[in-house]
Amino acid sequence: MSGYGGQPPWEDPYAGHQYGGQHYGGQPGGAGYDPYGYGSGYGYGPPGVPYATRSNGSAIAALVCNCVAVVLCCNIFAIPGIATGAVAVARASTDPDSSRRLAIWSWCLLGASFVVAIIVFVAFMALGAASEPDYDSGGGGI
Known part of the structure; x- marks a missing residue:
């Protein structure tokens, strides 16, 4: 050496x-x-x-947001968004393009579910205001 x-x-x-x-x-x-x-x-x-590899963060976020909308906001119209978000997360490693499209659909369904929920809320408020009894115009008062 x-x-x-x-x-x-x-x-x-x-x-x-x-x-x-x-x-x-x-x-x-x-x-x-x-x-x-x-x-x-x-x-x-x-x-x-x-x-x-492509990230499936959008699909996961859409799934979580749809679940939160159903659980906390009682927004039952977000259930289709949960289904598409879950399928998007499942397809992220096998078919990234399909997963991306499904994640976009899930976000769109979340937005549409909030629009529908707001419309239903406004309709219930309008029906509630129209159906209140009028206590001042009744006969037989004291």
Whole structure:
């Protein structure tokens, strides 16, 4: 053995490689250098293989908001939004495009359920105001 700075007593398996013998600081290209030649800059994999997947956060948020609308607001019209949100979450890993469309439908159903709930509330208020008895016009008062 030769000690520090000398050649190792074994044969370097990467000596015939294009970048053999060069380590972190001595590599051409700096920190983003890709020694495997994939071209991605960080060695995440070969070209054509995505290393980032789409998030299903919108589908999860739509599902949670529809559930909150049903439970806390007694908005039974949000139940179809729960169904589409659940299907969107289930399809997120297998069919991301369908999951995205279903998440949009779930948000639209949530908005429509609130519009319907407001219309029903206003209708009940109008019916309630119209059906109040008039205590002042009755006969036989004291």
